[in-house]
Amino acid sequence: MAGKAPENSVIVYESQLCTGCRYCEIACAVWHCGRIDVAQARIRILFDPESDAQHYAAVHCQHCTDPVCASVCPSEAMRKDDRTGWVTVNSSTCIGCEMCILACPLSVPYLDSTLKVAVKCDFCHGDPECVTHCSSRALRVAGRDEAARLNELLYLGAGE
Numbered sequence: 001m002a003g004k005a006p007e008n009s010v011i012v013y014e015s016q017l018c019t020g021c022r023y024c025e026i027a028c029a030v031w032h033c034g035r036i037d038v039a040q041a042r043i044r045i046l047f048d049p050e051s052d053a054q055h056y057a058a059v060h061c062q063h064c065t066d067p068v069c070a071s072v073c074p075s076e077a078m079r080k081d082d083r084t085g086w087v088t089v090n091s092s093t094c095i096g097c098e099m100c101i102l103a104c105p106l107s108v109p110y111l112d113s114t115l116k117v118a119v120k121c122d123f124c125h126g127d128p129e130c131v132t133h134c135s136s137r138a139l140r141v142a143g144r145d146e147a148a149r150l151n152e153l154l155y156l157g158a159g160e
Contacts, residue, residue: 007083007084008084008085009085009143010062010063010085010141010142010143010144011123011139011140011141012139012150013058013060013139014140014150015054015056015057015058016054016138017136018045018056018138019136019138020045020047021135021136022045023134023135024041024043024045024058024129024134024139025041025044025045025130026038026041026133027132028040028042028043028124028129028130029041030129031124031129042060042061042108043058043060043121044058044059045057045059046058046059058138059106060108060121060130061109061120063087063121063123064080064087065085065144069087069100069103069104069108071103072100072103073094073099074099075094075095076093077089077090077093077095077118078090078094078100078109086122086123088122089117089119089122091119094117095117096111096116098118100118100120101118108120108121128141
């Protein structure tokens with residue numbers, strides 16, 4: 001993706017296109033911590049060799065419409081930006097309680113062991129590195145309505 005993403009857009013993942021190369025994790029880690037350390041990536045690629053349907057799955061923030069992670073944050077460090085629609089963490093006010101991790105249905109936020117604060121996808125300030133470096137185009141940016149339709153089709157089998 002070239003340039004800034006439109007407001008109220010999210011990252012969508014199409015598992016049938018994923019090759020498991022993990023370039024998205026590498027790009028994310030380099031962007032956020034300056035080195036190749038996939039443990040620091042804010043997207044995770046899971047591999048299941050036993051699955052006939054899909055070998056790879058991406059776990060990443062959905063920037064939910066009503067983010068439960070933000071609603072349980074006692075310090076209000078996790079919040080949804082009304083303009084962009086992205087859910088972000090203010091590391092200056094995060095107390096590292098891990099409530100957001102427990103509340104998130106996908107357990108997307110994680111505790112940075114060095115900083116002792118929650119971290120998660122910040123959409124790379126509008127130009128997600130994971131999307132830019134996804135060689136198979138399994139990751140892309142889409143509007144919320146399109147993302148909801150795609151997720152419904154891919155994960156709930158709607159339209160079959």
